[in-house]
Amino acid sequence: MQELDLEKIRQEIDKVDQQLADVLESRLHLVMQVAAYKKSKGLPVKDKNREAKVIEKVAGFLENKEYSVAVKNIMRGIIDQACLLEETALSEANDKTYEVACFGPAGSFTHQALEENFNGRR
Numbered sequence: 326m327q328e329l330d331l332e333k334i335r336q337e338i339d340k341v342d343q344q345l346a347d348v349l350e351s352r353l354h355l356v357m358q359v360a361a362y363k364k365s366k367g368l369p370v371k372d373k374n375r376e377a378k379v380i381e382k383v384a385g386f387l388e389n390k391e392y393s394v395a396v397k398n399i400m401r402g403i404i405d406q407a408c409l410l411e412e413t414a415l416s417e418a419n420d421k422t423y424e425v426a427c428f429g430p431a432g433s434f435t436h437q438a439l440e441e442n443f444n445g446r447r
Contacts, residue, residue, distance in 0.1 A: 349403070352403070352407070353407060353410060356407040356410060356411060357410070357411070357414060359411070360410075360411040360414050360415060363411070363415075364415055370408050370411045370412050370415065371408055376404050379400065379404065380397050380400045380401060380404070381397075383396060383397075383400050384396050384397050384400070425439060425443050426439075427439040
């Protein structure tokens with residue numbers, strides 16, 4: 326059995342990461358086109374049914390089904406970030422600023438939820 330070469334494996338991961346960055350950038354470019362369409366039609370950013378279908382479809386592309394849970398979680402993150410990007414673009418286009426508050430002191434669960442959902446948004 327051939328011994329594994331960690332540095333060589335990491336170099337291969339770096340190559341895949343470059344491909345992944347290219348694909349993600351392409352996907353986000355398309356997401357921004359969707360945002361423009363939704364804005365023109367007055368549609369909401371989030372569509373839970375569509376999101377669930379996309380996640381299941383991508384997981385269905387896998388040859389190794391053992392990776393299904395991980396890929397579904399990754400896609401959930403990608404979709405969440407895409408929605409955030411859309412919402413940010415639409416709020417900037419509308420030039421609206423919102424003030425959001427929570428019940429509870431800093432560090433409380435409600436404060437943590439607020440930070441997770443609104444941190445960095447306008």
